[in-house]
Amino acid sequence: MAHCSRxxxxxxxxGAAALAATGNLPLVAATGAKATDWxxxxxxxxxxxxxxxxxxxxxxxxxxxxxxEQFTTLVRYAYDNGIRFFETAESYGEMHKMLGVALKGIPxxxxxxxxxxxxxxxxxxxxxIDELRKLANTEYFDIVLLHWQxxxxxxxxxxxxxxxxxxxxxxxxxxxxxxxxxxxxxLRQMPGNKWLDIAMIRMNHKGTAMDGEDYNTSEPxxxxxxxxxxxxxxxxxxxxxxxxxVGEGRFTxxxxxQAAMRFAFRHAGVNAVTVGYKNTREIxxxxxxxxxxxx
Numbered sequence: 001m002a003h004c005s006r007x008x009x010x011x012x013x014x015g016a017a018a019l020a021a022t023g024n025l026p027l028v029a030a031t032g033a034k035a036t037d038w039x040x041x042x043x044x045x046x047x048x049x050x051x052x053x054x055x056x057x058x059x060x061x062x063x064x065x066x067x068x069e070q071f072t073t074l075v076r077y078a079y080d081n082g083i084r085f086f087e088t089a090e091s092y093g094e095m096h097k098m099l100g101v102a103l104k105g106i107p108x109x110x111x112x113x114x115x116x117x118x119x120x121x122x123x124x125x126x127x128x129i130d131e132l133r134k135l136a137n138t139e140y141f142d143i144v145l146l147h148w149q150x151x152x153x154x155x156x157x158x159x160x161x162x163x164x165x166x167x168x169x170x171x172x173x174x175x176x177x178x179x180x181x182x183x184x185x186x187l188r189q190m191p192g193n194k195w196l197d198i199a200m201i202r203m204n205h206k207g208t209a210m211d212g213e214d215y216n217t218s219e220p221x222x223x224x225x226x227x228x229x230x231x232x233x234x235x236x237x238x239x240x241x242x243x244x245x246v247g248e249g250r251f252t253x254x255x256x257x258q259a260a261m262r263f264a265f266r267h268a269g270v271n272a273v274t275v276g277y278k279n280t281r282e283i284x285x286x287x288x289x290x291x292x293x294x295x
Contacts, residue, residue: 035290036082039271041239044176044197046142048112050265050272051290052085052241053078053283055099057249057276060092066278068098075102077280079111081287087274089116089147090132100137113138114241116147116180116200117161125164129173142175144168145200150215152185155193162195178238183215184225191232198239201230203270205263206256208247227268234269242270249276254285261293 035051053075055063063071075086086103088095096115103111115132117125129144144165146158158179168174178198181187190199202210203226210221230240245260264270275286 033294034082035287035294036084038084041143041176041198041241041271042234043237044143044178044239046112046176046198046239048085048114048142048241048272049083050294051083051286052087052114052272052274053083054243054274054276055086055088055095056092057278060088060095062276062278063095064093064098068101071098072102074277074280074283075099078277078283079103079106081283083283083287084111085114085272085274086111087114087116087143088136090118090128091116091147096132096135100135104137108138112142114143114145115141116145118147119149119158119161121160125161126168129164129168133173140173140175143198144174144177145198146177146179148182149179149186150182152189154179154181154186155189155195180243182211184211184213184222186215187211187226187229190238191229191236193236196233196236196238198241199230199233200241200243201226201233201270202244203227203230203242203264203268203273204245204247204251204260205267206247206251206260208250209244230268230270239272240270242268242273245273245275254289257285258289258292261289265290265293 036049038047039050040047057063066074086099088099113136117128133139133141146161165174165177169177176197178196178200180200181190187201190196204210207220207223210223211226212219212221234240242264245264246257251257251260264273277283
């Protein structure tokens with residue numbers, strides 16, 4: 001790909017060779033692994049906690065409705081209990097600002113921050129990244145993802161944004177990068193993509209709110225194909241972050257939520273997962289569910 005720097009090509013080759021040498025994919029760490037362990041996202045070299053704090057439940061409405069004070073309390077509770085990976089997106093309304101307030105005063109090198117940018121054609125990538133950094137009160141983002149890529153042509157459609165993110169990396173405003181996809185036509189473009197360091201992919205055992213031929217379908221997604229692509233991009237050396245682990249809030253039983261965690265880490269082999277929370281009880285449960293999945 002024309003936008004792929006020599007650095008990324010070399011990193012991709014090293015990552016793939018290392019995985020090939022093992023003979024198979026390391027699905028989870030040895031016994032004793034925990035939800036709050038730091039793990040490396042493939043060739044990105046970015047370390048995150050396995051469990052992230054998501055701010056996009058129903059496009060952030062659930063978190064925004066908490067109000068700043070309650071949201072800050074929730075973020076600090078997550079941090080104090082070992083969740084040190086926080087994610088948001090441009091399309092989540094005020095969540096950059098609210099997250100910046102919630103994390104104010106906490107040493108920046110003690111947590112990781114990921115944002116997702118909307119790839120509008122009429123927006124300057126550098127200006128947008130700078131705007132979001134200012135809103136989030138941070139000098140840099142650990143990860144920037146191209147958000148909601150849902151057509152097969154996204155790798156060429158977003159070339160200008162890919163170049164812009166690489167430029168931001170050269171200025172130390174961004175550490176690493178990737179994309180989040182919706183729908184199988186978009187997901188199928190991830191394996192073999194030399195620009196990607198990190199892939200964000202929808203994942204659960206039931207296919208709820210997961211990828212099908214139509215990115216916006218209400219029908220269950222094709223779980224087997226999604227898992228196959230996760231394993232392919234892992235072989236490529238990419239880090240994989242999964243979302244929709246609780247079926248966009250539709251898994252009402254703890255049994256299903258536990259099964260989703262087991263499936264994502266034991267079967268699909270993701271590196272990390274983001275979950276949105278509205279209270280401390282949900283944080284406690286997510287940590288316990290992932291610990292059980294890793295046991």
